[in-house]
Amino acid sequence: MVSANREMVVYCFDTLIAHYNSEQAPPPGFEEGQHPLFVTWKKAVNGAEPRLRGCIGTLEARCIVNGFRDYALTSALRDRRFPPIQAKELPYLECTVSILTDYEPALNYLDWEIGKHGLIIEFTDPDYNTRRSATYLPEVAAHEGWTKTEAIDSLMRKAGFNGVISESLRNRLCTTRYQSTLYTMHYRDYASYVKMTRGIAPLVNGAKPVH
Numbered sequence: 001m002v003s004a005n006r007e008m009v010v011y012c013f014d015t016l017i018a019h020y021n022s023e024q025a026p027p028p029g030f031e032e033g034q035h036p037l038f039v040t041w042k043k044a045v046n047g048a049e050p051r052l053r054g055c056i057g058t059l060e061a062r063c064i065v066n067g068f069r070d071y072a073l074t075s076a077l078r079d080r081r082f083p084p085i086q087a088k089e090l091p092y093l094e095c096t097v098s099i100l101t102d103y104e105p106a107l108n109y110l111d112w113e114i115g116k117h118g119l120i121i122e123f124t125d126p127d128y129n130t131r132r133s134a135t136y137l138p139e140v141a142a143h144e145g146w147t148k149t150e151a152i153d154s155l156m157r158k159a160g161f162n163g164v165i166s167e168s169l170r171n172r173l174c175t176t177r178y179q180s181t182l183y184t185m186h187y188r189d190y191a192s193y194v195k196m197t198r199g200i201a202p203l204v205n206g207a208k209p210v211h
Helices: 006-021 064-077 087-092 138-144 148-158 167-171 187-198
Strands: 034-043 051-063 093-105 118-125 130-136 174-186
Touching: 006 064, 006 087, 006 093, 006 174, 006 187, 034 064, 051 064, 051 093, 064 093, 087 093, 087 187, 093 187, 118 148, 130 138, 130 148, 138 148, 138 174, 148 167, 174 187
Parallel strands: none
Antiparallel strands: 034 051, 034 093, 093 174, 118 130, 118 174
């Protein structure tokens, strides 16, 4: 099984920098494979808690080289919850890559462990008779300090449901749980790694160099 690793995060930073510089990213330093994956960008300023700047991925298995290339840019530039990340923000960014594994149906909406499982919920909106779905990665509920029920309710809101959340509706959810491996790297560590392995620090149009 492929696990998330440093080279995957390096490739995501390489890809975003290549976009700002209008050039091709260096080839990735990891093996090809087929897996569901996510790319998450967070921004930390003045030592504050990193805040989400973009997170997009796929729950379907796909080639991870193309997947990380595509979602590194999509999550940075086209997450509709946030304005596109600008080059000048790079020194404050950290990137997390996630490889999703071990999909299995949950017996009910409480049949999962906080900090271990990610969730996919699917349900029919009783107000509009439309199908809705949403996912949270395994680290989200623990990071937010939610109970299982709070996480489920938040996930239903994320899916676009605005009605009353009842126990009956929670029990009608189709819930899938999954696990993940992840790797996180701050831009500062990326820049040091690139300088060490390639002999030159990354240069970015519109960004201040990191010393």
